[in-house]
Amino acid sequence: MSAAPLLEAEGLSLRFGAIPALDRVSLAVWPGEVVAIVGESGSGKTTLLRVLSGLARPQAGRVLYRDPAGEAREVHGMGEAALRRLHRSDWGFVHQNPRDGLRMGVSAGGNVGERLMAAGARHYGAIRAQAAAWLRRVEIDPARMDDPPAKFSGGMQQRLQIARTLVTHPRLVFMDEPTGGLDVSVQARLLDLIRALVADLGLAVLLVTHDIAAARLLAHRLLVMRHGRVVEEGLTDRVLDDPQHPYTQLLVSSVLAA
Amino acid sequence: MSAAPGYNFAYLDENTKRMIRRALLKAVAIPGHQVPFGSREMPLPYGWGTGGIQVTASVIGPDDTLKVIDQGADDTTNAVSIRRFFARVAGVATTERTAEATIIQTRHRIPETPLREGQILVYQVPMPEPLFRLEPRVAETRRMHALADYGLMQVKLYEDIARHGHIAISYNYPVMVNGRYLMAPSPIPAFDNPKMHRMPALQLFGAGREKRLYAVPPYTEVRSLDFEDHPFRPPRAEAACALCGSRESYLDEVVTDDRGGRMFLCSDTDWCRQRREAAG
Amino acid sequence: MSAALRTEGLCKSFTLHLQGGVRLPVLEGVDLAVAPGECVALAGPSGAGKSTLMRCLYGNYGAGGGRIWLRHRGAMLDIARADARLMREVRTETLGHVSQFLRAIPRVPALDIVAAPLLARGMAPEAARRRAAALLARLNLPPRLQGLPPATFSGGEQQRVNLARGFAPGYPVLLLDEPTASLDAANRAVVIAMIEEAKAAGTAVIGIFHDAEVRGRVADRVFKVQPLPNAA
Numbered sequence: 001m002s003a004a005p006l007l008e009a010e011g012l013s014l015r016f017g018a019i020p021a022l023d024r025v026s027l028a029v030w031p032g033e034v035v036a037i038v039g040e041s042g043s044g045k046t047t048l049l050r051v052l053s054g055l056a057r058p059q060a061g062r063v064l065y066r067d068p069a070g071e072a073r074e075v076h077g078m079g080e081a082a083l084r085r086l087h088r089s090d091w092g093f094v095h096q097n098p099r100d101g102l103r104m105g106v107s108a109g110g111n112v113g114e115r116l117m118a119a120g121a122r123h124y125g126a127i128r129a130q131a132a133a134w135l136r137r138v139e140i141d142p143a144r145m146d147d148p149p150a151k152f153s154g155g156m157q158q159r160l161q162i163a164r165t166l167v168t169h170p171r172l173v174f175m176d177e178p179t180g181g182l183d184v185s186v187q188a189r190l191l192d193l194i195r196a197l198v199a200d201l202g203l204a205v206l207l208v209t210h211d212i213a214a215a216r217l218l219a220h221r222l223l224v225m226r227h228g229r230v231v232e233e234g235l236t237d238r239v240l241d242d243p244q245h246p247y248t249q250l251l252v253s254s255v256l257a258a
Numbered sequence: 259m260s261a262a263p264g265y266n267f268a269y270l271d272e273n274t275k276r277m278i279r280r281a282l283l284k285a286v287a288i289p290g291h292q293v294p295f296g297s298r299e300m301p302l303p304y305g306w307g308t309g310g311i312q313v314t315a316s317v318i319g320p321d322d323t324l325k326v327i328d329q330g331a332d333d334t335t336n337a338v339s340i341r342r343f344f345a346r347v348a349g350v351a352t353t354e355r356t357a358e359a360t361i362i363q364t365r366h367r368i369p370e371t372p373l374r375e376g377q378i379l380v381y382q383v384p385m386p387e388p389l390f391r392l393e394p395r396v397a398e399t400r401r402m403h404a405l406a407d408y409g410l411m412q413v414k415l416y417e418d419i420a421r422h423g424h425i426a427i428s429y430n431y432p433v434m435v436n437g438r439y440l441m442a443p444s445p446i447p448a449f450d451n452p453k454m455h456r457m458p459a460l461q462l463f464g465a466g467r468e469k470r471l472y473a474v475p476p477y478t479e480v481r482s483l484d485f486e487d488h489p490f491r492p493p494r495a496e497a498a499c500a501l502c503g504s505r506e507s508y509l510d511e512v513v514t515d516d517r518g519g520r521m522f523l524c525s526d527t528d529w530c531r532q533r534r535e536a537a538g
Numbered sequence: 539m540s541a542a543l544r545t546e547g548l549c550k551s552f553t554l555h556l557q558g559g560v561r562l563p564v565l566e567g568v569d570l571a572v573a574p575g576e577c578v579a580l581a582g583p584s585g586a587g588k589s590t591l592m593r594c595l596y597g598n599y600g601a602g603g604g605r606i607w608l609r610h611r612g613a614m615l616d617i618a619r620a621d622a623r624l625m626r627e628v629r630t631e632t633l634g635h636v637s638q639f640l641r642a643i644p645r646v647p648a649l650d651i652v653a654a655p656l657l658a659r660g661m662a663p664e665a666a667r668r669r670a671a672a673l674l675a676r677l678n679l680p681p682r683l684q685g686l687p688p689a690t691f692s693g694g695e696q697q698r699v700n701l702a703r704g705f706a707p708g709y710p711v712l713l714l715d716e717p718t719a720s721l722d723a724a725n726r727a728v729v730i731a732m733i734e735e736a737k738a739a740g741t742a743v744i745g746i747f748h749d750a751e752v753r754g755r756v757a758d759r760v761f762k763v764q765p766l767p768n769a770a
Contacts, residue, residue, distance in 0.1 A: 033623070080405065081404070081405045106417060107417060109420060110413050110416050110420065113416055117412040117413060117416065118408075118409025118412075119409075122412075122484075124419055124485040124486075124487050124488050127416065127485075128420075145420075146420050188645075189644075191644075192645045192646070195643070234600070234621075235598075235626070238597060238598055238599065238622075241599065242552075242593075242599040244600070246555030250555075250556060253556060
């Protein structure tokens with residue numbers, strides 16, 4: 001277990017008018033740890049993810065990211081250039097809608113290769129070989145490498161987005177409802193794929209989801225959010241099997257047992 | 259020759275020229291970076307070289323000798339009318355010979371005769387933004403330049419190779435200037451790109467409709483984007499000029515009849531004539 | 539010798555906020571100690587809280603009061619107060635749990651389910667898979683099933699996968715919840731042998747065994763869990 005967290009947030013608050021989207025939220029993510037944030041729509045999960053990843057700015061509180069050299073850097077104070085560099089190297093972001101995370105006019109191979117090229121890769125053959133390997137890894141036939149993602153099913157698009165995000169081996173991946181818009185049968189396959197990749201690569205993941213089953217399958221730790229506040233947190237199985245807060249009990253009891 | 263009465267020297271008023279010169283100084287100081295300027299209405303339509311003309315008007319002096327080419331030729335309508343325009347409003351000497359000119363305004367070519375120190379090459383630019391087909395949001399392209407975030411341009415080249423087996427850009431081939439800014443070289447053929455690299459002459463670019471200027475100072479590194487295993491190799495027609503026999507110049511294909519007859523000629527008319535004169 | 543696991547005044551109650559805040563006390567003042575190499579069987583009528591006690595010990599339920607001392611990395615640690623990350627470390631290194639039912643993960647083969655805790659402890663993938671295969675073979679799970687996800691297995695087959703997973707790492711403390719419930723005589727004998735070997739290797743075992751024969755064979759003593767009088 002490593003001693004220092006990768007990402008550390010303290011006292012994050014953000015209001016949209018009268019509505020508190022985040023109310024004094026603190027959390028930390030350690031290397032190799034999958035942390036899920038659950039709660040219903042409007043509980044502030046997605047806002048929290050945007051603030052943690054630097055895409056939105058909190059009105060109070062701060063977020064620290066520890067870089068590979070061990071230096072803690074304030075996410076909202078590092079400047080746009082440094083933040084962008086982070087987003088295309090150490091970090092990854094998987095969007096709910098693959099259209100937000102893919103370039104729909106660019107081939108599957110180009111989508112996977114973009115992060116490599118942004119990181120300076122300039123050997124076409126090597127980029128292509130890596131893209132093919134990653135397509136295989138996310139169970140997409142490399143023969144479809146030159147097809148645009150518009151020709152892919154929703155599940156394939158989401159797997160492509162994951163390949164595109166993980167190709168540069170980020171240390172921390174933010175996932176916003178990665179199984180959100182998919183059929184149930186497709187969801188299971190995707191969840192399993194994410195689970196295996198996260199374990200193989202030792203990724204740290206911050207996963208936002210309203211799907212309790214997905215959180216149970218993927219997450220080591222769970223945070224339950226309601227009205228912008230973290231009402232309960234702990235080991236995933238403890239929070240789900242022995243929920244303390246009335247809202248968590250409601251959330252858990254609302255899940256249909258399959 | 260003297261300037262026609264009723265016009266300020268070189269058509270533009272002095273304040274406008276000063277404004278453009280300031281923008282040019284900034285452009286020279288930041289090679290490849292697009293600098294906005296207050297583009298004026300000119301007595302010709304956009305697309306006919308309004309940006310180039312304003313740049314030329316701002317840097318030209320009474321002692322300069324001007325050459326104007328359009329696709330390499332001195333005798334096409336656009337070249338002839340711009341040359342006449344400056345002869346009339348600035349009273350400057352004009353020439354068709356590259357070596358004699360101090361300022362060369364060009365549309366879509368770089369002369370074959372190597373340029374030297376002290377010369378200025380002024381490009382007419384229809385679209386200064388090299389990323390505009392890839393990223394439709396102007397604000398986002400600005401941010402990409404600011405952060406040198408050019409992975410997307412490389413993706414476009416990747417897509418070309420994946421689709422066509424080679425980089426299918428034959429003109430306006432994107433370049434990196436001084437290792438920092440991605441730049442559109444205006445629609446010159448990729449064949450001309452290597453001439454931009456460490457050119458002794460000053461290169462100025464003007465886009466009138468888009469209201470942008472940029473520059474490449476003398477002896478600046480200009481590198482065409484490519485891949486290690488697909489190096490930049492500009493295409494040239496596998497033929498010799500039908501008039502001068504040149505095998506190293508850029509050739510235009512000329513259709514001679516409606517039965518499929520055609521011939522290749524030097525695009526640079528001055529260079530072709532010089533070769534024929536030298537051959538006697 | 540000092541205990542491998544010892545509880546002091548362990549309490550657990552449930553507050554059902556959705557039922558008007560009803561409070562259900564289940565455990566009160568539980569003092570249980572298990573030494574290395576010892577097996578303690580939890581006994582008591584159905585509903586007395588044996589499973590709740592097991593879940594509290596594993597951290598699956600949060601302790602309501604009292605302490606749970608566990609020898610972890612050479613020191614006694616109160617896991618009733620350990621945070622989630624420390625609890626993960628404890629579960630990886632020290633504390634194993636064989637639940638009554640396997641929670642099958644879609645598409646993951648039985649062999650990988652068994653090898654996973656070994657990999658988490660840093661064992662090389664090849665060695666982990668070899669050890670997993672050996673344990674599954676010992677529990678008579680045919681090789682053709684080892685490469686399949688257990689979702690479609692019978693109850694007995696799933697339980698054997700679960701047992702192999704729990705026994706594979708050789709945890710210093712092992713919690714067994716009805717480990718032989720749906721096994722035939724032959725496999726019951728294998729499990730009894732595995733528990734005896736674990737004890738001999740110094741593992742402290744706490745189990746719920748409904749099968750009196752198994753309990754008689756492996757348990758050194760019985761710990762009675764009594765239903766609370768006012769449990770309503």
